[in-house]
Amino acid sequence: MTVIAGVDIGNSTTEVCLASIDPGGQVNYLASSTVKTTGIKGTLDNLPGVVMAIQEALEKAGIQARDLSLIRLNEATPVIGDVAMETITETIITESTMIGHNPATPGGIGLGTGITTLIKHLPAKNKGEEVICVIPAEVDYEEAAALINEATARGIQVRGAVAQNDDAVLIVNRLKGKIPVVDEVSQIERVPLGMPAAVEVAEPGQAVQTLANPYGIATVFKLSPEETKMVVPIARALMGNRSAVVIRTPRGDVKERKIPAGSLIIQGTKHKETVDIEEGSEAIMATVKKLAPLADVYGEPGTNVGGMLEKVRSVMSSLTGQDRSEMKIQDILAVDTIVPQKVRGGVAGEFAMESAIGLAAMVKTNRLPMEQIAAQLTRELGVKTVIAGVEANMALQGALTTPGTAKPLAILDLGGGSSDGALITRDGQVHAVHLAGAGDMVTMLINSELGLEDLNLAEEIKKYSLGKVESLFHLRLEDGTVRFFEKSLPPQLFARVVIIRNGEDMVPIPAQHSLEKIRNVRREAKKKVFVTNALRALQEITPTGNIRHLEYVVLVGGSALDFEIPGMISDALAEYGIVCGQGNIRGTEGPRNAVATGLVLSFLDGKG
Structure with missing residues (x-):
């Protein structure tokens, strides 16, 4: 009896199909395993992950490495996610003539302009001077309000304030005359003193108007046309914000490259x-x-x-x-x-x-790195290891083990780094293509567009649905339905958009984006990558280039498990009259393990 391990090294995961083949050619599947790929696909760094995946499959099957007859690897082409x-x-890259800010809790309403002045220096100001107070952290809200009230009583025109602490509302509530106050300016030491400044706070639910408009900024500071060009990034950054501060810095600070x-x-x-x-x-x-x-x-x-x-x-x-x-x-x-x-x-x-x-x-790349992996596996496990086949061709053979499939058949292998397409005709001819872009790119787009700077969080947003915690006892799901809870939810989740993992576990998203915005970014990223690549792949593998000539498409690979991607691709292919759905490899594995299974099956006919 021959025992074979088919090993599929992917961008995200490494999968193994372990099977025995009797002398009559009967295949008996023993076990499968999936582990995270170590290193960039198609390099020697993959070796630890491959060994781990093989050992996991061997343990499930209850056999030892010495019982293996052969290890068959896919030809791994890297997509560097x-x-x-x-x-x-x-x-x-510029030292802008302006700086801007938008905290979550501003105080007051309106637009105020004046010269930036440290609050401790207010007593030295003259009657009639227009100032914007700069309030560092060591001055608490009561002292700040008292100093502003005292200066106002002496005829100093305090038009607005910028505070380091989260004190805007507390300060405004203690003032005799209301002014716009923007707080949470963490680097208040960088605010230049003695410079013209403007502070704007809109009513709740509204957005600033003057400081979100480059011509509004130009009006306030009497800018030239060339200077107005320089403030466009500031104005764009403040669009949609409830509050803003813009300060003109000294001439000579502007450098642009x-x-x-x-x-x-x-x-x-x-x-x-x-x-x-x-x-x-x-x-x-x-x-x-x-x-x-x-x-x-x-x-x-x-x-x-x-x-x-x-x-x-x-x-x-x-x-x-x-x-x-x-x-x-x-x-x-x-x-x-x-x-x-x-x-x-x-x-x-x-x-x-x-x-x-x-x-x-x-x-x-050439086959050298894969040959090095094969040689090292042979040395480590004492089992002959060969590079056996191209991914798309192997995925086809694996996909054909899905109940209800037959030739001719097209598959889309949706992975982490690449999207592969393959078509097998009635007479066994295979047409295949290997395209850049898959799950990792979706994660990158989500991370970039939401400004998360956290790929792990972006990956979770990609994989799971969202909800908004509207009270400590109920959650509104992204489809509009509501879930109620007998026990109160953790207070840190209140009013937050959360990722819902496995139906129960909730992870709050720290970014200040609405549920609708996050959902739209997630769905658009998937469409841009997977629907685009699905149509590209099917056009290339169809001999006529006309997708309408295809009848059946099976989706395999890790990304075919996604809760949205199969539906998006099915919708895109419906207009062509194509039957499209997730594969079920060997009737047990779902869309996973297609390439690994194909590597085992290809041993029988010597293909790949």
Whole structure:
């Protein structure tokens, strides 16, 4: 009896199918396992994860490594999620002439302008002077209110205030004349004194008007047209905010250097074309489609995209030991996105939303790293290890074990880094394609668009549904339904948007975004990546290029388990009259384990 382990090294997980094959060719499946992939797919760093996955399967089957006859690996083509999937935009590095801020609890209402003055210096001011008070943390709200009231009584025009503590409402409640007060300015020591400033607070539910408008800022500070251009990022950062502070800093502080987003040079097998990033993802992907299959992709030197792609080559070169010049990018996926860009000169981490392009790059390497993994596995486990097949072809064989499937059949293998498509015809011919961009890119887009700076949190937002805790005893789910609880929920969840894991566990999202905004970002990110790649893959594997000629599509891979992605793809394919659904590998595994199962089955006919 021959015992075989099929090992699928993916971008996110490593899966094993363990099976015995009797002399008559009968396959008996013994066990499966799934562990997190260690390192970047297709490198020697994968080895610990592979060993762990094999050992887990062996334990489930109750056998030892010495009982294994053969280990069969997939050909792993890396998609560098944590390196290649960066956001490309035009970065403006500047010491702005303005700074802005928007706390959660401002006080007062209206617009006030004056010269920034430390509150302790108010007694030295003259009658009739217009000032904006700067209140550091050591001055509490009672002392601040007393000093402002005293100055006002002497005829000093206190038009507004900026406070370091969370004291705005407490200060305003103690003033004889109400003024706009913006608090929570964490870096108040950076607020320049003796400079013209404007403070604006809108009514609850409203947004600032003057300071969210570059021409409004220009009016307040009497700016020239050139200076007005410089405050556009500030105005954009303050749009939709209830409160804002803008302070004019001294002349000479303005320094601007632009790092352009740049252009992509896309090289096909016969000719190449250049596409400017500013033309957007649609123009980029149209060029990719026209020149497919790609020989390589470069970025314009000295630009954001040029630096990103060179970083990809550098990282892969160091991981695989291959020369940098041998690193060829065989596919890219570009999607339009919106990202928060930090406004330089801010006193509390202000951001402006900027249009950008998200890129996923697939790097074609030689078989050397996989051969090194195979050789090391042979040494460690004492079991012959071979590189057995291309992922898409193996996934097809695995998918055909789904009950109710038969040739001809198309599959979409939706993973963490790549989306593979394959079609097997009635006579057994296989057409396959391997595309950049999958679950990891969705996570990157969610992380970027929501400004989370936490990929683990973005991953959870991708995987689970949302809710809003409206009281300590009830939760409104994202579909509008309400859940009630007999016991009170933890107080830290009150009025927060939460991720609902496994129906019960609730994780609060720290970002100040509405449930609707987070849900829309999540769904749009999935559509941009998975629906786009599903249609790309099916067009490429269909001999005629017409998707309508397909009848059945089976979804496999880890991302096919997602609670939204299969439905989105099914909806997109419904207009073509295609039957689409999740696979159930071997009738037991769901959409997982297709490649690993295919690696075992391909041993029987010598394919792959």
